Amino acid sequence: MQTQAPTPTAPRVKRFFKQKNRGSAFWAVLVWALFWLHLAWAAPAGTVIRNQAAAIVNGQIYLSNEVETRVQAVCVPAMTPNGSLASPGQRTTAPAGGTAYFSYRLQNSGNQSFLFNLSWLQNGASWTPSAVRFYLDTNANAQLDPGEPEVSSLSLDMGQEAHLILAVQTPPSASGELLISPVATCPDGTRDEDNFSSIRIGSGPALSLVKSVDANPVRQNQTVGFTLRVQNLGSARAMGPVYVEDRLDIPGLNGLAYLAGSASTVKGRLEYFDGANWGSLEPTLVRGIRLVLDGLEVGEEAIFSFRMQVAADAAPGERVNLAQVSSSEGSAQTQASLQIAAEYAHALGPIGNPQAAGTADRQEAEVLAGQPYCFSHTLLNSGNAPDTYTLEALGLPSGVNLTYRTMGGGSLPTPITLAAGHSLDFQACVSALPPGTPAFEFSLLARSGSTGNADPTVDRVAQVWDLSQIVLFKSSSSGPTASPGQGVEYTLQVENPLPLTISNVQIEDTLDAHLEFLSASDGGVFDPGTRTVRWNLTLAARSTLTLRLRVRVSTAAPDNVTIVNRFSLRSAEIGNPLVSNSVTLRVQAAALLLEKRVEPRKVRVGDLLTYTLTVANVGQVPLTVRLEDTPDPHLQYHAGSASPAEPVLQNSRLIWENLTLAPGERMEIRYRMRVLAGAGSELKNTVQATGDSASGTAVASAVASAAVQVEQGVLAAPHLLMGRVFLDTNRDGLYTAGLDVPLPGARVILSNGWQALTDAEGRYSFRNLTGGVWEVMLEPASAPFPPLPHPEAQGAGYRHRVRVEGLTVSDFPLERPAGLAHAQRETTLEFGPLTLHKKLLPLPAGVRVVLVLESAEPLTDLTLTDPLPGGGERVFQFALFQGRQTLTYDLDSPRAPQLTDPQVRWRYP
Structure with missing residues (x-):
């Protein structure tokens, strides 16, 4: 709420009445003054100034007696323009025996109507004017016009003004310069006479x-x-x-x-x-x-x-x-x-909103028992002149004290002095309250030292809460046992059921001597000197804060030693720290370490990843180990790539069982996986190892993960529509290599006009599309057989309605006529940087074997061995191989060709 001082021309009264909380459990008393401030030169004579105090008790208004003051009459003449002997306000030249004219304005600056007598005085010459007359300048044109009356006195209302012509007749003997000033005189003798003008004779x-x-x-x-x-x-x-x-x-x-x-x-x-x-x-x-x-x-x-x-x-x-x-x-x-x-005006309200009114001019807080609480406010000098202010608090319960502080926490000096337009942020702090204190509210007033006006704002303590309701709980990801070298993750939970925010919270967790710090969530910092992890946070109202602390059991921790750990919480509002429950771990000598690596770290869709799992028994007993690897859904295991043992695939998981490790023994397992379309920016692969003793009791476990970054490539282009046109032999709607027949040269048209012809494998694609629904059509003239039913088909099936998001596939399966079909067989071998494709092509008599080798890096002493179906083998050798090369040879085979698996080997320098 804002207060405004009365203006010179329109004195006003502003009432400051703010509705308080009507709770029956407490009294709220607000006393304020009603001021009518009248400056003597502004308030009309006879004005009565009344002052009365009022109080509100439980919604009822009680008024004091009135005090009256009557304003007396004050006469103030104001003649302009002003002029002094040294600097006359007006100058003129007149001949001896002539007349000089000057224009003046007379204003009544008093507080009622007055009669002003007009006269004159002179200085600076030995001669005296023959005549001096005053005329009323009715049209205010600063010159004497016919018919304008001569006057010797004027009656003017408060604030009224009149324009005058001073006519000075010079005698024939006049010479030199005369300084003359008109004089306006009040009935009480008050005069305005500093209005000199100069007459030069000539x-x-x-x-x-x-x-x-x-x-x-x-x-x-x-x-x-x-x-x-x-x-x-x-x-x-x-x-x-x-x-x-x-x-x-x-x-x-x-x-x-x-x-x-x-x-x-x-x-x-x-x-x-x-x-x-x-x-x-x-x-x-x-x-x-x-x-x-x-x-x-x-x-x-x-x-x-x-x-x-x-x-x-x-x-x-x-x-x-x-x-x-x-x-x-x-x-x-x-x-x-x-x-x-x-103009004196000021406003006091919640911080950042000093001119708030109504419900916005109230603050309500729920505080902690035994701790002071500070309400933040802003005081604004909204007038145009400097002013001083005093602070008052009304309605505080007995025994509750209020202190004023700067926003930095220091004592606030009063009275407060503010320049025009300046503001001050400060705190009004309620003293510590005992548990069970009922709700109460009070009014904080800022009173102007110039006008006495006061602007109130309301602060309310709605609830006093007990700290015992804040709960601290700690748990561990491991337990009740842990192995030397094993990682442990602690979870620290703070439950704040109170409806108030606690700021500047410090949480501390001191680590046992057998624990090594690894990391802490949410900005936790470890101090090696005190072995303490600290968090500096804000605890929001009615919230649960969860922190995580990762540690490792020291490899030197003795068997059966007990590790006890807990954490504490303190803040500016909480003097005595709160302490959580204790978490206990018992060290067990058996331990299993697991590491997972992946190469390369950056890949594209279609690339192969090589994973290496290293599991080590660092305990003191033999273990039978089980490894379970859970890959990202966009990774596919490359069959036959694992060594020294193939995993068992269960629901996309890779499982190795019955791996035996003696104490101190380690084992490495390598395998490969291919990145599939639709992969995100990061692929994470997690493996878990569990080790059992000979008795079958689980004594150790470990988890490791490896992540790679997926770069966008041609196979992972955003919003790509692709598909295949083929003769569907088994009518299942899916293309089956070696069974279905791809249709090359078919024309596919996109709804934006783009066209594509299918390649030798019946494939088409449209790249760099915008996401959304598209229509793609197979030109009937280029399709020799009608389409089969398809979920995306429209009408006769030559047109598909497709939602394109990322990589999208829409095939056109066509009816295949009855007839003889020959299957073409092929296989692909990938190992490290080398890729080998093998294909059998039927000939009129026999088959042709086509071998295509590709390598992204040089390979030394490369040997390719291709077994023959009837026994024997074909061998190709390269001293140094790099790039791409195609090898062929023919076989006489009266029967269906048999596809054998080739083998390659090379050495690294």
């Missing part, structure tokens, strides 16, 4: 300049108009150029800026100053304005006006602007002053 031009403002005082964000009136009061024409200049970049106009496009004149031309030069075009930032005239005849006047904007952060106080008129024959200057009113 002939020639006399330039007179008057500047006025259309509002005074003004406020922030308000616009105010200035008018400059120049007149030739002499006896001859003022030769041009005549410059009427008003500089706007002076310190006296701080907080005011020229309002673009507001300058206007009826004669002459306007020029603008940009800080360096004068010009006729209005710049972005106007630092000065001047009116340029070609000359002024006797009695002629020229007027120009402009407006200025008061800045939102303009400081209160007087602003004075000096303007001047100059020509080659003389100059004159004048000034105008205005006041930027001081």
Whole structure:
């Protein structure tokens, strides 16, 4: 909520009434003052200022007696323009026996209507005017017009002003200079008489300049108009150029800026100053304005006006602007002053929201018993003048104290001094509360030292919670036994059922001497000196915090030693640490170590990975080991690649059983797996080893994993549609190599117009598609037989509706006519960098054997041995092989050809 001081022209009262909690278990009392602040020069005479206090008890309002103060009348005349003997406000030249004219403005700045008597005084000459008269300038044109009445006194209401013409008749014997000032006198004798103007006796031009403002005082964000009136009061024409200049970049106009496009004149031309030069075009930032005239005849006047904007952060106080008129024959200057009113306002509310109102201006907290709690607030000086503030707390229960702190925790000095527009964040801290303290609320007020106004905000302690409800629990991934060298993962859980957040929480776990630190989750840091793992965290309200700590049992840990471990929690709100349960592990001498490696570390779809499992019995008893490897679903075991023993495949898992290891013995197993399409960016493969003693009791286990990074390749291109057009012999909708017949040269058309012809294997593909639903069509003219039913088929089956996401396959199986079909047989051998393809092609008499070798790296002394079906073998040797090569030979075979498996070997230098 924000408070505002009464303004000079419209005194106001702002009531600060905020609804409190109506709970029947406690009383909430709020007392506030209702102030009507009236400055003597602003409040009308006779105004009554009333002050009354009020209190709210359980929703009922109780009022005190009223105190009244009556404002007395104050008369303040204000005659402008001002002028001194050293610096007259206006100047003119008049002949002896002639008349000089000056323009003035009289304003009633008092607080009721007053009658002002008009007179004059002189200084600076030995002669006295023949006559001095005052005329009412009814049209405010700064010159005496026919019919304008002569006056000797004026009655003006509060704030009312009148324009006057002072006519001074000089005697025939006058010479030199006369300084004369009009005088406005109040009924109580108060006078305004510092308004001197100069009359020089002689002939020639006399330039007179008057500047006025259309509002005074003004406020922030308000616009105010200035008018400059120049007149030739002499006896001859003022030769041009005549410059009427008003500089706007002076310190006296701080907080005011020229309002673009507001300058206007009826004669002459306007020029603008940009800080360096004068010009006729209005710049972005106007630092000065001047009116340029070609000359002024006797009695002629020229007027120009402009407006200025008061800045939102303009400081209160007087602003004075000096303007001047100059020509080659003389100059004159004048000034105008205005006041930027001081406005005192402030706001107090929750931190970051000092001007909150209603329910947003309340804070509620649930606190810990025995611990102080601090509500954070922001105090804002939203006025335009510096002010001081005191803090008050109303409604605190008996025995509860409130202290004020900086956000850094130090004591807050009071009263608080804030510059205009500045704010302060601070804490209001309630003293430690015992368990069972009922809920309560209190009002915190910030009271202005200038106005006495107070802005309240409400803080409420809704619940006082007992720390015993916070639960600490620790568990272990191993137990109740562990082997030397075995990794152990502890889980630390903190359950906070309380509806409040605990900040700056420190959790500590001191490790036993037989434990070696490996890692800690959530930023835990290990201190080797104290063997303590520490976490610095925030415990959210009604949450469960789970931390993980990985350690290893020392290889030097003696058999049957007991390891006990627990953790503690403390914070700024919790003075005495909370302690968890203890976790106990007993060291058992038998131990099994497992390591898993993979090469290469970066692969693409279709590549082969070589895994190496190393299992070691570091215990003291023989073990029968079982290995179970669980690969990623996008990995496929390469049959026959394992050594020294093939695994058993169960639900995609690889299992080796009955591996015997004597104490200190180790074993390595190598095998290969292929990366399948659809693999993510990382493939993780986990293996578990369990070891049993001769008695069948499980005495050791270990888990290891290996991960590789999958790079995007041509086989894993995003949003790729591919498929095959083939004659489906067994009508199962799936392509079976050697049985189904691929259809080359078939035309496949995508819905965006792309076309593809199937290759020799009946395959087509469309790459770099956007994900979503596509239609792909097989051109009927290129398909000799009709399509078979297909889940994606539309209409007659030549068109498929396919959702393409990643690698997507859509085949076109076609009916195959009855007839003789020959099967082609082939096999592929992959080992390390070498790939060998073997294919049998039927000939009119016999078969042709085709061997294709590919290697990505040089192979020394490569020997290829291909067994013949009827016995014997064909041998091919290469001293150094690299790249790709195709080998063929023919066999006479009256029967169906028999496919044999070739063998290769080479050596590394």
